[in-house]
Amino acid sequence: MKSFVVKTIANAVALGVATWLLSDIELTGTSTGRKVLTLILVALVFGVVNFLVKPVVKLLSFPLFVLTLGLFTLVVNALMLLLTSWLAGRLDLSFHVDGFWTAVLGGLIISIVSWAVNMAMPDDKD
Template structure:
């Protein structure tokens, strides 16, 4: 359970940094507390997307991983961020990613910040 909470907080922090840096990734809300709650809910959706969909996409695109020496990971991360944005819209969460190239930059930022936070934050494993 602790591992799940740590990963969710790391995802929320990484998504928050992406919202802060990239102007076309938006998180709207009335107050700071509402934005924080929205960010945590979006992080849960993002974690669920990465847990359910990303492994399937990786298996289906395995030849592209080999062909591009792993650079297709940027595209896969962008697609996961776009899917999260779409699901957030369906769930009435105020999180939006505008366009594919914004998602590529946002996915890169989320990956780097999430990795750094996982190094710093405690983990049971």
């Protein structure tokens, strides 16, 4: 359970950094508390998308992973971010990614920041 919370917080921080760095990833809200709550909810949606959809996409596109020596991961991460943006719109969350190339760069930023935050935060796997 603690691992789930740590990963959700790491994703929320990573999504926040991506919205801060890229103007085409929008997070609107009236107050800081509202924005933080939206980031946490979007991080939950992002986690569910990565848990349910990403393995299927990776399995179906395995030949492309081999052919590109793993660089196709950037495309898959971008697609997961775009799917999260679409689902956030359907759930009335104020989070939007505008365009594929923004999603590619955002996916790269989210991957790096999420990895760094996961390394810095304690995780009880003992």
